[in-house]
Amino acid sequence: MKLKKISNTVEAPTAPENSDNRSGLSRREFLRRSGIMAGGGVLATGLAPGMMRKAKAATTEAGGETKQVRSVCTHCSVGCGVIAEVKNGVWVGQEPAFDHPFNRGAHCAKGAAVREHGHGERRLKYPTKLVNGKWQKVSWDQAINEIGDKLLKIRTDSGPDSVYWLGSAKFSNEQAYLYRKFAAMWGTNNVDHQARICHSTTVAGVANTWGYGAMTNSYNDIHKSKAILLIGSNPTEAHPVSLQHIFKAKEENNAPIIVIDPRFTRTAAHADHFLRIRPGTDVPIIWGMMYHIFNNGWADETYIRQRVYGMDEVKAEVAKWTPDEVERVTGVPEHQVYAAAKAMA
Numbered sequence: 001m002k003l004k005k006i007s008n009t010v011e012a013p014t015a016p017e018n019s020d021n022r023s024g025l026s027r028r029e030f031l032r033r034s035g036i037m038a039g040g041g042v043l044a045t046g047l048a049p050g051m052m053r054k055a056k057a058a059t060t061e062a063g064g065e066t067k068q069v070r071s072v073c074t075h076c077s078v079g080c081g082v083i084a085e086v087k088n089g090v091w092v093g094q095e096p097a098f099d100h101p102f103n104r105g106a107h108c109a110k111g112a113a114v115r116e117h118g119h120g121e122r123r124l125k126y127p128t129k130l131v132n133g134k135w136q137k138v139s140w141d142q143a144i145n146e147i148g149d150k151l152l153k154i155r156t157d158s159g160p161d162s163v164y165w166l167g168s169a170k171f172s173n174e175q176a177y178l179y180r181k182f183a184a185m186w187g188t189n190n191v192d193h194q195a196r197i198c199h200s201t202t203v204a205g206v207a208n209t210w211g212y213g214a215m216t217n218s219y220n221d222i223h224k225s226k227a228i229l230l231i232g233s234n235p236t237e238a239h240p241v242s243l244q245h246i247f248k249a250k251e252e253n254n255a256p257i258i259v260i261d262p263r264f265t266r267t268a269a270h271a272d273h274f275l276r277i278r279p280g281t282d283v284p285i286i287w288g289m290m291y292h293i294f295n296n297g298w299a300d301e302t303y304i305r306q307r308v309y310g311m312d313e314v315k316a317e318v319a320k321w322t323p324d325e326v327e328r329v330t331g332v333p334e335h336q337v338y339a340a341a342k343a344m345a
Contacts, residue, residue: 070097074170075110078102078241082114091119102219104244111241160187167193219245227344229258231282236266243267256343260285273340281330288326289341290318298345 066087073080081097094115098105116123127143128135154162165183167176176193183191207213222228222245235243247270249255259271260282268274277285293299294315304311323334 073111073114075114080111080241091115103241106240106244108240161190165191169194223248225249225255227256230267231260234265234267258340258343273343275332275336275340277330277332284326284329287318287321288337291321292338292341293345294318
């Protein structure tokens with residue numbers, strides 16, 4: 001809308017009296033329909049995740065044979081179900097498998113883009129070479145010959161152990177086998193796998209904490225949880241597939257979700273209890289929760305006696321973290337810490 005200046009004020013030009021009906025829609029009708037649409041949007045956002053179901057798509061008689069093929073996402077070891085839409089032998093679309101026990105109709109960002117690896121418009125489709133700061137297309141023969149010649153020169157000048165062979169987590173079993181044979185033919189044992197690098201810190205950290213360097217439970221255990229505590233974790237963005245199983249525990253087992261984080265994350269938006277701590281005060285907030293658990297007799301003493309070592313020392317430390325001290329350090333008031341501790345107990 002064009003504005004015009006009248007003296008020192010700015011006014012919009014007066015609309016014609018019949019401007020409301022130019023599109024055959026009166027102002028009253030427009031507002032009425034807008035209200036219906038807004039109300040429908042509010043209603044949809046109020047639905048619990050378990051109340052939403054996949055709508056059946058209408059069939060089409062478009063040319064070419066189209067079929068749905070069930071497959072598994074290859075991005076990680078979770079094994080989410082994928083429904084691939086294949087037309088004339090080409091993968092043209094996909095959606096998550098709603099009846100799959102792992103992803104339960106959800107995808108992470110990588111899983112949603114798994115088709116793009118082989119069929120994306122922006123994927124690399126031919127060899128390129130950096131020439132004077134710009135990438136130029138070269139033939140396969142040129143790329144293979146140049147790389148092969150440089151590798152052989154390195155092997156001659158520095159020996160076979162000068163090259164580090166790193167396999168990919170995207171390899172199939174056959175590709176991994178062939179890659180290992182390639183390194184052996186090259187004459188070195190300096191061959192590794194990307195997954196080891198990715199999870200080496202995980203193994204050490206988890207083994208130090210739980211005594212076992214891998215996952216100690218399954219998604220089914222989450223379903224049976226009576227309470228879920230998330231501290232330093234944001235599965236809504238970092239692992240949306242696992243979040244579906246947290247939701248299942250909340251829906252079917254009425255498990256309260258407790259989120260402790262300096263930020264109000266998307267996961268915190270789903271929490272029954274959100275404790276917004278100061279950064280770096282994770283341990284004091286745990287001491288504060290344990291203070292209420294011990295003081296109110298909520299601890300499982302039988303479990304502690306049979307399975308926990310050094311709890312007397314822990315109780316002595318917890319006694320120092322009174323509600324006032326916890327609030328001073330973490331910034332979380334006593335009533336919030338108490339409510340979270342009660343939910344956990």
